[in-house]
Amino acid sequence: MLKFVKTLLLTFALSLSSTSFAAEFDHNYSAWNNLLAKHVKWLPDNKQTAVDYAGFQKDRQALKALLNDWSAVGQTEFNSFSKNQQMAFLINAYNGFTIELILTKYPKIKSIKDIGGVFSSPWKQEFFTLLGQKRHLDWIEHEQLRPKYKEPRVHAAVNCASLGCPALRNEAFTAAKLNAQLDDGMRRFLGDPSRNRVKNGELQISPIFKWFAEDFEKGHQGFNEVKDVFAKWAKEMSADPEIVDKLASKSLPVAYTEYDWSLNDIKR
Numbered sequence: 001m002l003k004f005v006k007t008l009l010l011t012f013a014l015s016l017s018s019t020s021f022a023a024e025f026d027h028n029y030s031a032w033n034n035l036l037a038k039h040v041k042w043l044p045d046n047k048q049t050a051v052d053y054a055g056f057q058k059d060r061q062a063l064k065a066l067l068n069d070w071s072a073v074g075q076t077e078f079n080s081f082s083k084n085q086q087m088a089f090l091i092n093a094y095n096g097f098t099i100e101l102i103l104t105k106y107p108k109i110k111s112i113k114d115i116g117g118v119f120s121s122p123w124k125q126e127f128f129t130l131l132g133q134k135r136h137l138d139w140i141e142h143e144q145l146r147p148k149y150k151e152p153r154v155h156a157a158v159n160c161a162s163l164g165c166p167a168l169r170n171e172a173f174t175a176a177k178l179n180a181q182l183d184d185g186m187r188r189f190l191g192d193p194s195r196n197r198v199k200n201g202e203l204q205i206s207p208i209f210k211w212f213a214e215d216f217e218k219g220h221q222g223f224n225e226v227k228d229v230f231a232k233w234a235k236e237m238s239a240d241p242e243i244v245d246k247l248a249s250k251s252l253p254v255a256y257t258e259y260d261w262s263l264n265d266i267k268r
Contacts, residue, residue, distance in 0.1 A: 025073065027085055029092055029172035031066045035059060040170035041266060047192035049167040050266035053106050056099055063103075067096055071129040078131055084175035087149055091173045094140045094158045097128050101137070102161050102263070111261045112161045152215040152223055155208055156185030164195065164206065164259040190229070191236040195257060198243050203230060203252040207259050226254065 039052040039059070056063060070093050078086060098112075101122060105115050115122040123141075126134040145154050159168035166189040173181055190196050195206045209216065209226045216223045223229055227250040230237065234247035246252050262268070 025077070026069075027081075027088070028174055029088075031062065031069075032092055032096060033172040035063060035066075036168075036170045036172060040168055042167075042170065045192070047167065047188045048163070048194075049170060049264070050268070051099070051161070051168060051264050052266045053099070053102055053263075054267065057103055057106060060103060063096070063100060067100060067128065070096070073131065075131045082175060083149070084178045087145065087151065087154070088173040088175050088178055090140050090145050091154065091157045093130060094137060094145075095168060097140075098137060098159060098161050101125070101127065107267075109263065111263055113261050146212075146215060150215075150218065150220045151182070152212075152220055152229075153182035153186050155212055155215065156189045157182055159264075161264055162260060163262045163264050165264070166208075168264065186229075187233060187236050190233045193237075196230075196237065197257075198238055198247070198252065201252070202255045203227070203247070204255045204257050205230070207256045210256050225250075227252075 035056070039055040040049050041052070042049050070089070073089070078089065081089060101115060102109070102112060104127075109115060112122050116125060121138075123138040124136050126136045128135055130140070141154075141158055145151070145158070156166040157169075157173065159165050161168075166185055169181065169185065171181075189206075197204050205226075209229070213226055216226045216229055218224075222232070231248050231250050234244045237247060238244055
């Protein structure tokens with residue numbers, strides 16, 4: 001009987017400990033926010049950012065500490081998060097672990113694609129733990145974020161450390177600001193003529209919209225086809241009323257731009 005009581009008390013104590021830990025998780029991501037504000041800068045056009053990887057390298061212990069905190073979150077705790085908290089967690093994890101991956105080879109690389117080899121994609125390397133198991137970056141994006149949350153704007157949130165990618169924000173994603181942050185990311189990305197533009201009578205857009213076309217064709221956020229995205233944010237792409245009308249009416253033919261895999265390093 002005494003042994004049973006002791007076991008019961010231990011179980012109760014562990015339960016309280018787990019609950020306390022979950023309550024202490026920083027959904028404001030203060031440490032991550034500070035690092036981003038310090039080492040990620042908006043370029044003058046406010047459409048793209050540059051990352052100070054050398055600065056992150058100097059603060060690598062601080063980065064590793066917060067990544068370890070995220071790795072300590074188990075599946076049960078994660079399940080207790082709200083939908084927006086889960087999405088913010090996964091987006092921040094993707095971006096944070098991507099920076100850590102770059103730092104494993106920096107400054108000897110010019111692109112994230114320099115990491116790995118012909119048969120070893122950087123996005124398939126299981127170099128971190130998340131929700132209790134070894135994971136790779138593709139697991140976060142293609143096995144969690146895209147299929148489970150069905151939010152096409154996430155493509156303007158996760159950052160692949162490349163110039164062709166939508167900007168890495170210089171602030172953490174949080175549940176409270178998630179919708180506004182996703183919208184802002186799309187506006188900035190679509191408003192960047194180096195990646196999306198109307199030229200020579202064509203809607204010339206990032207290959208992201210080709211690679212992940214299905215995410216924009218399922219009715220989520222009111223998108224039933226890729227052109228719906230550009231119709232919604234037509235005024236972000238041009239100040240010319242005629243072009244805005246053509247985008248809104250979805251009458252322009254689509255062509256895809258070249259994706260720039262160069263590292264989004266501030267030293268450039």
